Amino acid sequence: MRVEELTRVYGSPRQPVTALAGVDAAFGRGTFTAVMGPSGSGKSTLLQTAAGLDRPTSGRVWLGETELSGLSETALTTLRRDRIGFVFQAFNLLGALTVEENVLLPSRLSGARPDRAWFAEVVHRVGLDDRLRHRPSELSGGQQQRVAIARALATRPDVIFCDEPTGALDTRTAADVLTLLRALVDEQAQTVVMVTHDPVAASYADRVLVLADGHVVQDLPQPGAARIAEMLASLGRRRVVTA
């Protein structure tokens, strides 16, 4: 997946807010990228536009050979459903459905016959084999997040976008979720792009892309949690100095 000159301007022409200001980035197959940066730097907007949930003001998004801005709404919806997975902090599970029904929902909506072997593998990987008949309200926050991850994986998407997937979780459950994402990248060559504020979470990634004011200001290969924390602190200082 790659984005070219991606720009997203919100608001009115009189009071424009530039959330992304010409971002270029590539996310190769089988890589795990953490997207970091101060609040309001454009992280969620990058995820939303790259994932085809929001249209950029200008610029292009490529998923393999397909350029998203050239697609009709219907084609974009189909591409999102079949090739892209999402995990958000609010798990967005349907309370009336069981865990199994929630995980299988995207496959059912696509009209495809669910791949039962892959479903079994996915729920096993997220450790939910014994929770399939439960409803989301009967699960812990970490378990609900794992259901959301299983749902994102059930259709075997090319890319999984995660926005603060561990923000609501305790340290141990967060570590489980991050270990799972790492394993998906290493073992299944999934591509993961994850927004996080947490240097420890980001240290699971192969690379940290840092945004500030809608621009990519750093692109660091495997920096480690200490270096990430240092870099975020210096970014904070620079913003104070330039403010």
Ligand SMILES: Nc1ncnc2c1ncn2[C@@H]1O[C@H](COP(=O)(O)OP(=O)(O)OP(=O)(O)O)[C@@H](O)[C@H]1O
């Ligand atoms: N729907 C919207 N309408 C107007 N402005 C918006 C909208 N969504 C985002 N923005 C603005 O765009 C900028 C980038 O927002 P974005 O949510 O991408 O930042 P972020 O880095 O994800 O922030 P945070 O870490 O606080 O979640 C901010 O200035 C925000 O106020």
